[in-house]
Structure formats: C-alpha cells, structure tokens
Amino acid sequence: xxxxxxxxxxxxxxxxxxxxxxxxxxxxxxxxxxxxxxxxxxxxxxxxxxxxxxxxxxxxxxxxxxxxxxxxxxxxxxxxxxxxxxxxxxxxxxxxxxxxxxxxxxxxxxxxxxxxxxxxxxxxxxxxxxxxxxxxxxxxxxxxxxxxxxxxxxxxxxxxxxxxxxxxxxxxxxxxxxxxxxxxxxxxxxxxxxxxxxxxxxxxxxxxxxxxxxxxxxxxxxxxxxxxxxxxxxxxxxxxxxxxxxxxxxxxxxxxxxxxxxxxxxxxxxxxxxxxxxxxxxxxxxxxxxxxxxxxxxxxxxxxxxxxxxxxxxxxxxxxxxxxxxxxxxxxxxxxxxxxxxxxxxxxxxxxxxxxxxxxxxxxxxxxxxxxxxxxxxxxxxxxxxxxxxxxxxxxxxxxxxxxxxxxxxxxxxxxxxxxxxxxxxxxxxxxxxxxxxxxxxxxxxxxxxxxxxxxxxxxxxxxxxxxxxxxx
Amino acid sequence: xxxxxxxxxxxxxxxxxxxxxxxxxxxxxxxxxxxxxxxxxxxxxxxxxxxxxxxxxxxxxxxxxxxxxxxxxxxxxxxxxxxxxxxxxxxxxxxxxxxxxxxxxxxxxxxxxxxxxxxxxxxxxxxxxxxxxxxxxxxxxxxxxxxxxxxxxxxxxxxxxxxxxxxxxxxxxxxxxxxxxxxxxxxxxxxxxxxxxxxxxxxxxxxxxxxxxxxxxxxxxxxxxxxxxxxxxxxxxxxxxxxxxxxxxxxxxxxxxxxxxxxxxxxxxxxxxxxxxxxxxxxxxxxxxxxxxxxxxxxxxxxxxxxxxxxxxxxxxxxxxxxxxxxxxxxxxxxxxxxxxxxxxxxxxxxxxxxxxxxxxxxxxxxxxxxxxxxxxxxxxxxxxxxxxxxxxxxxxxxxxxxxxxxxxxxxxxxxxxxxxxxxxxxxxxxxxxxxxxxxxxxxxxxxxxxxxxxxxxxxxxxxxxxxxxxxx
Numbered sequence: 001x002x003x004x005x006x007x008x009x010x011x012x013x014x015x016x017x018x019x020x021x022x023x024x025x026x027x028x029x030x031x032x033x034x035x036x037x038x039x040x041x042x043x044x045x046x047x048x049x050x051x052x053x054x055x056x057x058x059x060x061x062x063x064x065x066x067x068x069x070x071x072x073x074x075x076x077x078x079x080x081x082x083x084x085x086x087x088x089x090x091x092x093x094x095x096x097x098x099x100x101x102x103x104x105x106x107x108x109x110x111x112x113x114x115x116x117x118x119x120x121x122x123x124x125x126x127x128x129x130x131x132x133x134x135x136x137x138x139x140x141x142x143x144x145x146x147x148x149x150x151x152x153x154x155x156x157x158x159x160x161x162x163x164x165x166x167x168x169x170x171x172x173x174x175x176x177x178x179x180x181x182x183x184x185x186x187x188x189x190x191x192x193x194x195x196x197x198x199x200x201x202x203x204x205x206x207x208x209x210x211x212x213x214x215x216x217x218x219x220x221x222x223x224x225x226x227x228x229x230x231x232x233x234x235x236x237x238x239x240x241x242x243x244x245x246x247x248x249x250x251x252x253x254x255x256x257x258x259x260x261x262x263x264x265x266x267x268x269x270x271x272x273x274x275x276x277x278x279x280x281x282x283x284x285x286x287x288x289x290x291x292x293x294x295x296x297x298x299x300x301x302x303x304x305x306x307x308x309x310x311x312x313x314x315x316x317x318x319x320x321x322x323x324x325x326x327x328x329x330x331x332x333x334x335x336x337x338x339x340x341x342x343x344x345x346x347x348x349x350x351x352x353x354x355x356x357x358x359x360x361x362x363x364x365x366x367x368x369x370x371x372x373x374x375x376x377x378x379x380x381x382x383x384x385x386x387x388x389x390x391x392x393x394x395x396x397x398x399x400x401x402x403x404x405x406x407x408x409x410x411x412x413x414x415x416x417x418x419x420x421x422x423x424x425x426x427x428x429x430x431x432x433x434x435x436x437x438x439x440x441x442x443x444x445x446x447x448x449x450x451x452x453x454x455x456x457x458x459x460x461x462x463x464x465x466x467x468x469x470x471x472x473x
Numbered sequence: 474x475x476x477x478x479x480x481x482x483x484x485x486x487x488x489x490x491x492x493x494x495x496x497x498x499x500x501x502x503x504x505x506x507x508x509x510x511x512x513x514x515x516x517x518x519x520x521x522x523x524x525x526x527x528x529x530x531x532x533x534x535x536x537x538x539x540x541x542x543x544x545x546x547x548x549x550x551x552x553x554x555x556x557x558x559x560x561x562x563x564x565x566x567x568x569x570x571x572x573x574x575x576x577x578x579x580x581x582x583x584x585x586x587x588x589x590x591x592x593x594x595x596x597x598x599x600x601x602x603x604x605x606x607x608x609x610x611x612x613x614x615x616x617x618x619x620x621x622x623x624x625x626x627x628x629x630x631x632x633x634x635x636x637x638x639x640x641x642x643x644x645x646x647x648x649x650x651x652x653x654x655x656x657x658x659x660x661x662x663x664x665x666x667x668x669x670x671x672x673x674x675x676x677x678x679x680x681x682x683x684x685x686x687x688x689x690x691x692x693x694x695x696x697x698x699x700x701x702x703x704x705x706x707x708x709x710x711x712x713x714x715x716x717x718x719x720x721x722x723x724x725x726x727x728x729x730x731x732x733x734x735x736x737x738x739x740x741x742x743x744x745x746x747x748x749x750x751x752x753x754x755x756x757x758x759x760x761x762x763x764x765x766x767x768x769x770x771x772x773x774x775x776x777x778x779x780x781x782x783x784x785x786x787x788x789x790x791x792x793x794x795x796x797x798x799x800x801x802x803x804x805x806x807x808x809x810x811x812x813x814x815x816x817x818x819x820x821x822x823x824x825x826x827x828x829x830x831x832x833x834x835x836x837x838x839x840x841x842x843x844x845x846x847x848x849x850x851x852x853x854x855x856x857x858x859x860x861x862x863x864x865x866x867x868x869x870x871x872x873x874x875x876x877x878x879x880x881x882x883x884x885x886x887x888x889x890x891x892x893x894x895x896x897x898x899x900x901x902x903x904x905x906x907x908x909x910x911x912x913x914x915x916x917x918x919x920x921x922x923x924x925x926x927x928x929x930x931x932x933x934x935x936x937x938x939x940x941x942x943x944x945x946x
Contacts (some may be wrong), residue, residue, distance in 0.1 A: 105709060105828035106859070107716075128717075152660050158721075161660060164637060179920045184826045186858035187625050187634060188898035189673055190905055190913045191943060192925050196669035200662055217716040236578060243580075243690040244601075247763030248631075248721035290720030291772070299764070353657045355578035385659035386579070425661035432663055440663045447652045451932075452665050458931035459924075470664060 003042060006063040010045055013055055018046035018095070029090045032081045033074050033137075037434060039082035041068075044090045050112075050170060050178055050209040056091060057207065058176030066464045067091050069203035071113065071145025074137040076349070077433025079149065079202045079469050088467070093144050096209055099123045107215040108167060108184040113144025113208050120213065129215035132159040132251075136333065144208045150200035152429030157384035158251040158288070159216070161429070163199045168212035171198050174205070174460040182212045197455070202431050203466040205459045221293035224252070224286045224325040225300045227307065228279035228315040233358040235283050235383055237312045242285060245303045249296070252286030253384035255357075260335045260380045267338040271331055275315050283383065284332050286325075293322075335380050339391060343400030345378060346392040346408050348415050352424035354386040364418040368392055371414055372407040387428040390415060416443070432470045441472035476515055479536040483518055486528055491519040491568070502563045505554045506547050506610075510907065512555035514541070517563045523585075523643055523651055523682040529564060530680065531649030539937045540564050542676035544586065544618025547610040549822070550906025552622065552675045552942050561940070566617050569682055572596045580688040581640060581657040586617025586681050593686065602688035605632040605724075609806065617681045623673035625902030630857035631724040631761070632689070634902070636672045641685035644671050647678070647933040655685045670928070675904050676939040678932045694766035697725070697759045697798040698773045700780065701752035701788040706831040708756050708856055710785045715758060718776045722769070725759030726857035728830075733808045733853045740811040744804055748788050756856065757805050759798075808853050812864060816873030818851060819865040819881050821888050825897035827859040837891040841865055844887055845880040860901040863888060889916070905943045914945035 010019045020026045026044045031037065042065065047053045060067050066088040070080040082088040096112035099119070103109070104127040111120050117138040124131035133146060135153035145151075147169070151162045159165060168183035171194075181195055198206050229235055235255050242250050258280050265273045274282070285303075289296035300318050307313035319325040339345055352360045361379065368375055374395030381388035392411050394403035416426045420443045427436050441449060449472070456463075456471055483492045493499045499517045504510065515538065520526045533540050539561040543553040555561040569585035572592070576582070577600040584593050590611040597604035606619060608626035618624075620642070624635045632638060641656035644667075654668055671679050702708055708728050715723050731753050738746045747755070758776075762769035773791050780786035792798040812818050825833045834852065841848055847868030854861035865884055867876035889899045893916045900909050914922060922945070929936075929944055 103826060103828050105713065106826040108826070150662050150666075152662075156659060160637075161662075163666070164633075173920065173924070177920045177923075179924065180918060181921065183898070184896065185824050185898050185901075186629060186827070187824045187855075187860045187901035189623050189625075189634075189902055190898055190900045190909070191673075191917070191921070192678070192928050193636070193669045193673055194921065194924055196666045200664075200666055205665070217720050219720060240578065245763060247690050247692060247761070249763070288720070290718060290722070351658050351660045353576060353579040353581070354659070355576050382660075387660045423657065425656070425658050425663055427663050428658075428660035429662055436663070444664070445653060447646065447650045448654065448664070448667065450650075451646070451652065451667055454931050455665050455928075458927050 003063065003065070006059065006065060007043060009059050010043065010056070013059065014045060014047055014052060020044040020046070029070060029073060029092060030082065032078045034076060037078040037081040040084055040086035041082045041088055041090050042086060044092055046092045046095050048095045050096065050172065053091065053207060053209050054172045054176050054178045057172050057174070060089065060464060061176055061462065065089055066467050068466050069093060069207045071142030071148070072116065072137065072140045074141040075145065075149060075433060076430040077427070077435040079431055079433030083468060091207065093142065093209070100210065102127045103184060104129060106184050108212050109215055110182055110210060110212045111143050112210045113142060115143050117141050117143055117146055124215050125218070128218055130218045131213060131215055133162055133165055143211060147199050147208050147211055148201065148203050149431040152387065154254070154382060155251055156382060157253055158248060163196060165214050166195065166199060166211050167214055169195050169198055169208055170210035172207040172209055174462065174465045182210060184212045202433060202470050204456060204470045205465065217290060219288035219290050221289045221296045222286060222325060223289065223293060223296035223300055223319055224284060224328045225304055225316055225318040226274055226328050227283045227285065227304060227313045228275050229281045229283060229313055231280055231358065232361050234312050235281055236354070236358060238283055238307055239354070239384060241307055241312065242303055245306065246287055246299060249287045249289055249299065250285065251288040252284060254284040254332050254381065255383040256282045256284070256332060256335060256380045257377065259376060260378055263378065264331060264334045264338045267341045268334055271334060274317060274331065277315070279314050284328055335378070339378055339393065343394065344404050346404060346411050348390040348412065349428050349430045350390055350415065350419045350424055350426055351385065351387040351428035352419060352422045354383070356422045357383060357386060357388070360418065360422045360424070364415060367414045367418060368411055371410050434469055437470055438472045476536065476538070479532065479538060480516060482532050483516065486532065487518060487520055487525060493517040493519070502543060502546060502565060503555065505551045507549060510551040510554040513557055513559035514555045514561055514563050515559060517565060519565045519568050521568045523569065523645065526564065526680060526682050527645045527649050527651045530645050530647070533562065533937060534649055534935065538562055539940050541939055542566060542680045544615030544621070545589065545610065545613045547614040548618065548622060548906060549903040550900070550908040552904055552906030556941060564680065566615065566682070573683065575600045576657060577602060579657050581685050582688055583655055583683060583685045584616050585683045586615060588616050590614050590616055590619055597688050598691070601691055603691045604686060604688055606635055606638055616684060620672050620681050620684055621674065621676050622904040625858070625860065627727065627855060628724055629855060630726055631721060636669060638687050639668065639672060639684050640687055642668050642671055642681055643683035645680040645682055647935070647938045655683060657685045675906060675943050677929060677943045678938065690763060692761035692763050694762045694769045695759060695798060696762065696766060696769035696773055696792055697757060697801045698777055698789055698791040699747055699801050700756045700758065700777060700786045701748050702754045702756060702786055704753055704831065705834050707785050708754055709827065709831060711756055711780055712827070712857060714780055714785065715776055718779065719760055719772060722760045722762055722772065723758065724761040725757060727757040727805050727854065728856035729755045729757070729805060729808060729853045730850070732849060733851055736851065737804060737807045737811045740814045741807055744807060747790060747804065750788070752787050757801055808851070812851055812866065816867065817877050819877060819884050821863040821885065822901050822903045823863055823888065823892045823897055823899055824858065824860040824901035825892060825895040827856070829895045829897070830856060830859055830861070833891065833895045833897070837888060840887045840891060841884055844883050907942055910943055911945045
C-alpha cells in the first residue's frame with residue numbers, strides 16, 4: 001500500500017527520518033503490549049511538536065488517511081494498534097517529550113504528551129512535589145497515553161484516576177486545529193468541559209499533545225502494613241476502619257487472596273509466604289504522612305490493633321523501614337509476574353461498587369467453577385476502588401493454552417454478566433480499545449450508545465481519528 | 474402568551490397544581506437571586522420525578538417550547554431565569570427531592586436533583602459520612618443546581634468542585650430520553666465521559682435529574698486558626714508550608730485583607746478586629762483531622778510557630794474549641810454580608826493560578842484606582858484555589874448606586890483583562906449563565922468556541938434547552 005503524494009508531504013513536514021516505512025523500523029509500533037493485536041500501517045509518523053502534529057492531521061484529512069495515535073504503546077486493550085489494512089498511519093507522540101513548566105507554588109506541571117510517566121514523576125520530585133499517578137508500566141508509558149486511557153493504578157483511592165490529576169489539555173482536533181486548554185486553575189466555570197471529553201476517549205475525538213497536571217506536597221513518609229484476614233467482607237470492614245481512623249492518609253489498600261501469596265512464594269522462592277499461618281485473604285495498607293515516619297507507624301499500629309480487637313484482622317505485619325515497606329509492595333507487584341510465569345490466564349479488569357465486592361466474589365467464583373471446573377482464581381487488586389484483577393488460571397493438570405482456548409469466551413462472558421449484575425464496569429482502568437468495545441456495548445443503554453455516537457460524529461465526521469476503537473461496530 | 478394545547482397536555486401530565494400560571498405563584502421563579510434578571514414564562518412546571526421530566530421534555534419538543542431548568546434559584550449568573558418573551562417554560566426540579574440511596578460502605582449517596590444541598594449533607598452525616606460540598610446558599614440551593622453550575626465553595630482545596638464529588642448522573646436529554654448513568658464506581662473506563670459534559674453545562678445540554686455522589690469519612694475534628702501577615706506573597710508562603718506540613722489535612726485556606734476585617738468590625742460591632750495590631754492580610758486555616766482535636770490543634774500550633782520562626786506570619790490565633798473555630802469562620806462569612814450592608818459593590822468571581830495571586834493583585838489594584846480613584850478594594854476568597862472575590866466598593870463619599878452606574882463596566886473590563894493576562898478565569902465558581910456568556914467569549918479561542926457550539930448543536934439541535942445561556946450570542 002503506497003500513497004506517494006501523501007508520504008512526500010509527510011517527509012517535507014517531518015523530515016525523512018521521522019516517516020518510518022521499513023518493517024525493521026515500524027514493527028515495534030504495530031503490535032500491542034500483550035501481542036494480541038498486530039496491524040499494518042502506511043507509515044509510522046513521528047512529529048516533533050504540537051504544531052507538527054496539527055499540520056500532520058491536516059495532511060491526513062486532506063488525503064483521507066485514518067490516524068492511530070500512539071504513546072508508549074503499553075496499552076492493554078489494543079487501542080494504539082492500527083488495523084490490518086495498511087491504510088492507516090500511526091502517529092507516535094514520543095518525540096513530544098518536554099516538561100514545559102513546573103510551577104511549584106501553583107502545584108502544577110505542564111508536560112508534553114510523549115513524556116514518560118516516570119519522567120513526569122521525577123520532574124515533580126525535583127521540585128519537592130508529588131505527581132501521584134503510579135502504575136506498573138510507568139517506566140515506558142507516556143502521560144499522553146495515560147490521559148487518553150484515563151489510567152488508574154495504585155493511588156486512585158486517595159488521588160483519583162488520571163482524569164482527576166489533570167487541570168488542562170492541549171489537543172489537536174480531528175480537523176487539525178490546535179486547542180490550547182492548558183489551564184492551571186483549580187476553579188474555572190466558563191463553559192463546557194472539553195478537557196474531560198478528550199480524557200479517556202483513547203484518541204478517537206482528538207489527539208492530546210500536552211497537559212497541565214496537579215501536583216501535591218510530598219509526604220514526609222510512606223508506611224505500609226500487611227494484614228491477614230478471613231474474607232473479603234473482613235477486608236471491607238478494615239477499609240471502613242482505616243478510612244475512619246486515617247482519613248486521607250490512607251493511600252493504598254490492596255487485596256490479595258491466599259492463593260496469590262502462595263503462587264508468588266512458589267514462583268519466587270526468595271519471597272516467602274509472609275505469615276506464620278495461612279489466612280484466606282491479605283490486605284496491603286499504605287499510609288502517606290506529611291508529619292513523620294514515626295507518626296505514620298504509630299497510626300498504622302493503632303489502626304491494626306483496633307482491627308485485631310474488633311476481630312477484623314487475624315495477624316499483621318507493620319513495616320519497620322522504607323525497605324520493608326518496599327518489600328511488601330514488591331510482594332503485591334509480584335502477583336502478575338508469578339501469574340505470567342505459570343502461563344496464560346483469563347484476565348479481567350473489573351470494578352464494582354466497593355460495598356459489592358464480597359457479594360460479587362460469592363456469586364461469581366461458583367459461576368466460573370461451573371463453567372471451568374478446577375480453575376484456580378487469582379483474585380487481587382485495588383479494593384479501595386472496587387477494582388479487582390479477577391483472573392482465572394487453568395487447573396494444575398491442564399495446559400494453560402488449551403484451557404484458554406476452551407474456556408476463555410464462556411468464562412469472560414459469565415464474569416462480565418456478573419459484573420453488570422453488580423452494577424460494575426467491565427473495564428475499570430484499561431479502557432476499551434478494540435478489545436472490549438463490542439463487549440462493553442452489550443451492557444450500555446441505547447441512550448448512552450447514541451450519545452457516544454453523537455459525540456463521535458460531531459467531533460470527527462470523517463471518522464479518521466483512531467477508527468474502530470471505543471465505539472462498537 | 475397562551476398555548477392552550479400545550480398547557481392542557483402539561484396539566485394532564487403533571488396535574489393542575491403543578492402547572493403554575495398566575496404571577497402570584499410564578500413570581501419567585503422568574504427573578505434571579507441578585508434580582509439582576511426578571512423574566513416571563515408561559516408556565517412554571519413542577520414535575521414529580523424523572524419519568525415526568527422526560528415526558529415533559531418530549532412535550533416541550535413536540536410543541537417547540539424552550540425550557541429553562543431551575544433548582545433552588547440561587548444562581549449568581551442568571552442561568553435559571555427565563556427571557557422576557559413569555560414563550561419559555563421554567564421546569565422546576567424542586568419536587569425531585571428524594572435521597573434514593575446511601576451506601577456507606579461504598580462511600581456514595583444517590584440524591585435527586587431537587588434535594589437541598591443541606592439535606593444531602595445531613596443524609597451523609599446520618600450515615601457517619603461527610604459530603605464536603607459547602608457554600609453560603611447550602612440551605613436553599615439544590616444538588617442538581619450545584620452540579621449544573623459545577624459549584625465550588627470553601628472546601629475545594631481538599632475535596633474539589635462539585636464535578637469531583639460526582640460519580641454518576643441521571644439526565645434527561647434534550648430529546649426527552651432518560652440516561653441512567655448513576656454509577657457508584659471509582660474506576661470505569663468504558664467510553665466517553667458524558668457525566669462531566671452535563672456537569673457545568675448549566676442545563677444547556679440536558680437536564681440533571683439525579684446524581685450519585687462521593688462521600689468521605691467524617692473527620693474526628695475540625696480546627697481553625699487565623700494568621701496575620703504582611704502581604705499576599707506571605708500568604709502564599711504560608712500555604713506552601715501548610716501543604717507541606719499538613720498535606721491533605723488542610724481543608725480551608727481563606728485570605729482576607731485588613732479592609733475586609735475592619736469592614737466587618739464596623740458593620741457588626743460585636744465582631745471585633747481579631748488582632749491587637751493591624752496587619753495587611755489575614756488567613757483563616759482549617760484542618761480536618763481523623764485522629765483527634767488534640768492532634769489537630771498540636772499540628773496547627775507547630776505549623777504556625779514554624780511560620781512565625783520563618784517570618785511568614787506576624788501573629789496568630791489558634792481556636793481552642795469548636796465554638797472558637799466557628800467564630801473564626803463566622804468572621805470570614807460576614808465579609809459579604811458587611812459588604813451588602815454598605816451598598817452595592819462591583820463584584821468579580823475570578824481565579825488565577827495560585828502562584829499568580831500576588832502578581833495579579835499588584836497589577837490590578839492600580840488599574841482599578843486609575844479608573845475609579847478612591848475605590849475601596851474588598852479582596853477575600855479561597856486563596857488555596859486561586860479564587861478571589863475581588864470586589865470594588867465606592868469611595869466613602871460617593872453613593873454606591875451612582876458609583877456602579879459610572880464605573881462598573883470599565884472596572885469589570887479592566888479586571889477581566891487582567892485576569893486573562895494572568896492566565897485566569899473570569900468565572901471561577903458561579904458559571905456564565907446570561908451574565909458572563911459574552912464576556913467569557915472574548916477570552917476564549919475560536920477553536921474552543923467552535924467546539925462548544927459543536928457540542929450544543931449535536932446535543933440540542935432544536936436549541937430548546939436553556940437557550941441564550943453559557944454560549945455567546
């Protein structure tokens with residue numbers, strides 16, 4: 001597929017080096033993180049700044065070329081992978097990687113879309129500020145991608161999703177116009193909320209080129225603890241108590257089942273099962289404290305001792321140092337790694353109202369067993385947000401690949417139906433991309449789908465911005 | 474203006490008692506809070522529930538009748554007042570006043586649009602939870618109106634605006650369809666953010682009938698202090714220090730000039746000037762603490778003593794009790810009352826980046842003096858959000874009415890230009906309504922105005938939802 005006049009114009013605009021055509025150059029852009037989707041592209045285009053992005057979009061419009069914006073290409077729903085036609089272009093935002101401004105007194109930072117999340121965090125830290133968005137891919141994902149997918153992560157309980165951390169945006173519209181909405185204001189009620197429309201739209205309504213982000217005071221200390229409990233209902237009771245006693249100091253609340261902890265210990269023998277006895281569930285709690293480490297530890301100890309007194313918690317470990325805190329987080333972060341090491345799983349990124357988590361698990365675990373007897377549940381996640389990574393692993397004696405082939409679609413359909421019955425979301429933090437756009441539509445009302453289509457048609461009447469993503473067929 | 478078939482259909486739908494036609498019944502709905510706007514209406518319609526609202530909107534569409542939604546009618550920008558034609562109807566949401574659900578474990582509450590804000594706060598408190606939105610009109614404004622205008626208030630520093638406090642909405646579209654988006658989820662990335670599009674749209678894109686709101690753990694104590702300082706720059710340094718030392722416990726940070734405090738003491742002699750000496754500025758700080766009153770007071774004392782050591786603060790009063798805390802808040806809340814008591818002011822509800830507040834005041838005060846020599850500045854507001862009520866009072870020897878008549882438009886234009894030059898907003902928390910829709914357009918880019926019009930046309934092609942509000946002529 002060659003479109004010579006278009007490619008010539010791209011080269012004139014971007015320079016020859018930034019119009020990639022050879023598969024050795026383009027391959028990494030054409031396959032998604034989980035290697036579920038592999039596309040083709042007319043070219044991979046690497047503009048250097050927002051003005052070039054705008055000019056490039058106008059060029060694509062003039063030539064009728066569909067565009068797929070891409071950041072760090074770490075998405076988990078195929079939202080940044082082109083289709084198989086070879087007629088689309090990938091617009092990589094990675095060269096837009098400047099931190100434009102840090103305004104410490106305004107608690108804001110303005111970053112271009114292609115900045116790595118880790119670099120945004122570092123720029124904030126350099127100014128003695130915290131940018132709290134934190135997720136596994138932070139070393140390779142970009143802030144533009146985080147905003148386009150409204151990324152979540154481990155600190156949502158206290159700081160919100162990417163959406164809540166953004167005050168202003170710069171966006172190139174599907175017509176190639178540059179909207180400068182880079183406001184650093186905490187209050188601004190002068191018209192429609194365009195910002196939040198572009199956030200989470202996965203590049204289907206426009207292309208984010210920069211953002212003004214909220215910063216926070218850096219806490220003096222972070223302290224974690226691990227609590228052993230008998231059930232998710234006890235974990236919910238602990239959450240309640242922790243929110244009452246620690247209020248906004250509670251920045252992490254992660255649930256892990258006994259099976260998850262044993263899996264980690266089995267795959268990574270240096271990470272031992274943390275308790276002397278086995279308990280059905282464990283919760284990792286994190287406090288972020290602006291006073292001192294001593295204050296945080298004292299509060300955690302009082303909290304857990306109250307929880308033991310109230311028979312909510314059976315055993316607990318409070319970290320004695322930052323190193324111990326990190327070790328507890330490492331345990332939590334090892335769960336997906338241990339999972340991958342044992343073969344493919346049927347994965348679900350779901351959320352239900354926090355109060356519904358125990359009921360959801362009680363209802364859904366048996367459904368899965370009925371479909372796939374002996375399947376092992378790898379249930380963990382951000383309980384404080386009602387967000388579970390509700391993963392289903394093959395029975396010990398069944399090959400993971402054939403397990404997936406046989407059960408994936410039935411299990412996923414049952415899980416999603418149950419999520420919907422519990423008023424939940426089938427994509428809590430990963431977005432829809434191409435992976436879940438049709439599944440999601442099954443649970444949305446015709447009114448909502450019609451409103452989404454109205455928006456898409458109004459903003460992108462030619463349908464050239466990341467086609468066949470988010471919206472259902 | 475009579476439209477008999479339409480009114481008959483309205484009576485059939487709502488019952489005769491809820492179709493108000495006589496001026497004795499309708500008057501209160503047709504004039505805004507500040508009595509700046511007085512409209513006429515074909516009728517004032519009072520549906521009882523969301524289904525009736527939807528049916529009513531379909532009826533209005535069928536008869537081509539423009540609709541003006543109204544909550545508590547406490548808005549400050551004329552957004553809920555009909556025009557003078559007598560062809561529009563006011564749809565009052567006040568009868569939709571049920572708290573549909575409180576889910577304490579999910580930290581959510583679902584309220585109908587017509588619930589008074591104070592009743593939402595009370596329902597949360599009954600479940601030992603906090604709904605933190607708080608503003609002067611809370612006893613008479615409705616949560617639907619708060620969301621339609623994205624209301625701010627005194628707790629935005631910690632909890633955000635109304636937008637940040639809402640998880641889900643129920644909305645009647647301009648076509649009279651009911652969208653059930655009442656989700657109680659902390660994470661949900663399944664499509665476009667319709668919720669935030671309706672929030673702050675002042676009823677021009679649809680009609681909010683209910684909302685699912687975020688609750689928080691009730692703090693164990695709230696403690697306030699009043700600090701005396703030499704300048705807004707010192708206040709900014711204090712904010713910085715307070716955020717570092719108290720982090721998210723800081724829930725209020727209100728600036729008041731010496732003139733404001735003297736004005737209160739003059740109008741309400743029982744409220745004395747709080748310090749032994751006069752200082753140029755005062756800051757009210759509030760901490761909300763989940764531990765104890767003693768912990769909060771200790772932290773406030775450490776904070777203020779550090780601020781004195783660093784020569785940021787000249788003098789300080791830390792409240793010794795809840796009563797003293799309330800007395801300090803009362804001082805702050807008396808400023809607008811003292812202002813009203815001395816006659817009309819030229820009022821501005823503006824925001825700039827927090828870091829720009831000192832520069833904005835240094836630049837703008839002289840501009841106002843040049844236009845209106847001797848004018849007295851009544852400057853106070855939510856410094857933590859960069860939101861100032863930057864009000865201009867007549868010189869002592871000039872009649873307020875004639876002062877307004879002579880200077881209002883020139884002063885306001887100069888203030889707004891300066892706000893814009895400092896990257897600020899000319900409507901921080903009151904919205905645009907009819908008051909500021911044209912002024913606001915002056916500072917918006919053609920791209921942004923075009924996107925706003927695109928949205929309006931796509932959602933409300935007939936232009937029947939709250940016409941001539943928000944968008945410029």
